[in-house]
Amino acid sequence: MPPEALSTPAGYLRPDAVAGTWQTTPQRLHAWAAAAYDCGKRRWDALGRNEVWRATAVSESSAAVLCLELERDGLPIDRPGMEALIARSAGSRPRDAADGLRIRADRDARVLAHTPGHEGVDLRNPGAVKALLAAIGIDVPSTRKWLLEPYREAHPLVPALLEWRAQERIATTYGYHWLDTHVGPDDRLRGGWTACDGAAGRMTAENGLHNLPAVLRPAVRAAPGHLFVRADLGQIEPRVLACVAQDESFAAATASDDLYAPVAERLGVERARAKVAVLAAMYGQRSGAAGEALAGLQRAYPVAMGFLDRAYEAGVAAQDLRTYGGRRIRTAGSLDPGSRGRYARNALIQGAAAELFKAWASTVRVTTADLGAQVVLCLHDELLVHVPAEQAAECAARVEQALTDAARRWSGGAPVRFVTDTSIVERWSQAKG
Structure with missing residues (x-):
């Protein structure tokens, strides 16, 4: 491949150009910029006269520039404050590897102190933790947080374990190594x-x-x-639904600071129940109180509900969809038909909101x-x-x-x-x- 050629004989961009290491001369930079401009113009022309799609293309391109600035500028951090917060969860900064192991063992010991005779249990092994819980009379299918929360008052091990998990996450993912690696000398997280x-x-x-x-x-x-x-x-999400579904009645509810209040009034139900109905419509919950509330919503706002139903049907049929701004959503895949339908319905709303x-x-x-x-x-x-x-x-x-x-x-x-x-x-x- 000629050294000045931007693309390979097969028509692909050369790898070093994609990596940014090829553009070392003004001529090469010009070739790169010209190719980028031509690509952008072709994509712009392909949008036709759809003004919404064009507006989305502009904002998506601007967001890409914003991403570069976010990477460059970073997020301001109070370094001493961050160090103190890490210490509160993970312990003091280890002097060496051996000290780090000692701090880790102390963190474990505070939890295992609630179960004498089980001091050797590995808290990082879900199976071992499940067996430990069974030994104190707590039988759960897994050790996920939401399953353990109801047992907070059952035994002191449970709140200690949940607190340990939060501390362990800080120690292993957001600890001193994270701080030293990703927060620069200018106190910016990048x-x-x-x-x-x-x-x-x-x-x-x-x-x-x-x-x-x-x-x-x-x-x-x-x-x-x-x-x-x-x-x-x-x-x-509900405000976006009113827009993309072009439901004038639902759009009228968005004039309120709290959209759920006028929806509740129209349905003749409490605000909390109206909120359940709206969220159920978008996220696919159809049973229990959500299903009962949804029936009223379908009668009150048939245009918005019809939009969601058509999205669901398209997902079940594994048909591609497009967001309000024109981005393609592919629904074909390994999901079962019902899951595809729920995914399609949610993706249209979440995608438009993004x-x-x-x-x-x-x-x-x-x-x-x-x-x-x-x-x-x-x-x-x-x-x-x-x-x-x-x-x-x-x-x-x-x-x-x-x-x-x-x-x-x-x-x-x-x-x-x-x-x-x-x-x-x-x-x-x-x-x-």
């Missing part, structure tokens, strides 16, 4: 970001950025002279840049924006306006209201939710 994780379409991140334990969140702290604007989309979120995040990135603001975290339906303290109030107002603007563009002007719970905080843990 990891790789992906703009789209597949069918759900959500942004994802590595190195704990997307699954940081709640006990460590107090150490996510704005830099001196800065604050966080934290914003979380409210009741996003598209709206990225349109919002991309808009926030642009409209707050002149304030010195940076988007530093995108977590499911939640944004964390780092901003100079004196600009925080203005940034919060722009974050909320960005949602209105992004939703209008993404939805094509659909009469659906989207809301966000926005707060200004120094530490991530200070935000409610």
